[in-house]
Amino acid sequence: MNLTPDSKVVIQGFSEFISATHITQMKAYGTNVVAGVNPGFGGQKQYDLPVFDLLEEVVGQFGPIDTTIICVNPYQVLDAALEAIASNIRQIIIIAAGVPPLDMVQLLRKAESHETLVVGPNSPGIIVPGRILLGTHPSEFYTPGHVGIVSRSSTLTYEVAWELTKAGLGQSISVSIGSDAIVGSSFLQWLQILDEDETTEAIVLVGQPGGGSEEAAARYISEAIDKPVIAYIAGRQAPPGKHWRQTGTLATIIGRDPNFGTAQNKLAAFQEAQVPVAERPSQIPELVRKGIKSS
Template sequence: MNLKSDSKVLIQGFGEFISATHIAQMKAYGTNLVAGVAPGSGGKYKYDLPVFDLVEEVILKFGQIDTTIICVHPYQVLDAALEAIASNIRQIIIISAGVPPLDMVTLLRKTETHEILVVGPNSPGIIVPGKILLGTQPSEFYTPGSVGIVSRSSTLTYEVAWELTKAGLGQSISVSIGSDAIVGSSFPQWLQILDEDETTEAIVLVGQPGGEGEEIAAQYIAEAIDKPVIAYIAGKHAPASKYWHQKGNVATVVKRDPNFGSTKSKLTAFKAAGVPIAEHLPQIPQLLKKVMSNR
């Protein structure tokens, strides 16, 4: 994984999921954005970025690209990602929301035999405070430090960061894994990354209703994670029969157990794993300071 400030970054697509403001923010943060790809617009400039028709043309011009940020129409995401993989790009961040689940299955099968990190779909990306911003997260909420954040939500990711910043707790890495029905990287993958990261001392996991990712994460924390983890689960007061729209939750289709994906199920799993749970956002820094002082 290359999240250094000098790593080369490509934008695939200039659709509704990214704006001039986001691109300007990444540039201002020092992210090494080298080009954009938009078939049919090669040879032009957009947001002060040279635009190419094909990813391979960018490689020929600038050399190997470390990360691509995909912002195309959801039905074009698979083609864009496969084009990036064919050009040996190993970090793929999918900002676009609503990618067809079968397209994601195809993409993940393709990446099974390669060391490729896929973040998203429906993700604001990754930020390493003070070093690199990959996506649409608002950098002003962050400050460099030692708390890692891994989340399924978009806005809650940086709301948590802001609570930590106000409390004097900086962040090491913050990632939203995405909240479409099927996403690339998982909670366990990022928990392992943060557990092995030398700058990270503690981890905040942010979950929400739908799926079983949090339950799997709770078990993984109990079995494999050495660093302290704090959990916050949104939607505690949401009606049990409702699922959050952005998840496209498969459970609503296959009619799983009524408790499947519920906030109650997730809270029970974290309690069983001995993971402290914040009842509200401002409580997260309090719990972190407590567990970090006890190390």
């Protein structure tokens, strides 16, 4: 990964998923946003960025691009992402929500064969506090430090960061992996990244009902993660059989345990893995301090 202020960043598309405020915030944070891509608008300026029709034109003018932030219509995401992979961009952040699942399957096969990291869809991206903002995280909630955050949610990610910041616990990296039906990078990948990151001393994992990614993360933590991990599961009171729309869980009913995907199932998995679980976001800083002290 290249998550430094020198990283060259491009934005593909200017839809409702990103605004002038977001782009201004990224640039003010020191993110090196060099251009936008919006077919049919080449040669113009949007949000004070030079705009090109094709990504290869951006590469031709600015050289290799490290990260693209995709904000096109969800049905155009696959084409935009494949164009990025063909342009040798190895970090793709998809802000857009509602990408067709089969498009994501095709994209992830291509990304894996090209060793490309995909974050999202339906994600506010990544922030390395004090260094770089890639996406729509509200940077005012963050401060540099040593706690890594990996989350399926968007707004809960910010709330957890703010609780840590208020408690004097800064963050090393914060990422929302997204909450569409099928997403790119997983809890497991980010747990490994944060476990190997020299700046990170503890990890906070934020989950929610739907799917089985938290259960897989709990098993992985018990088997492979050395740093202290604190979990928080939203939606504990969600009615049984109901699934949060944004989690987009597929085929979660047929042939599966009736408790599959429930908050209770996820809590049980973390309990079995001996991962402390906060009952509310305000408890997270205390648990983080205990984890760091005992590690």
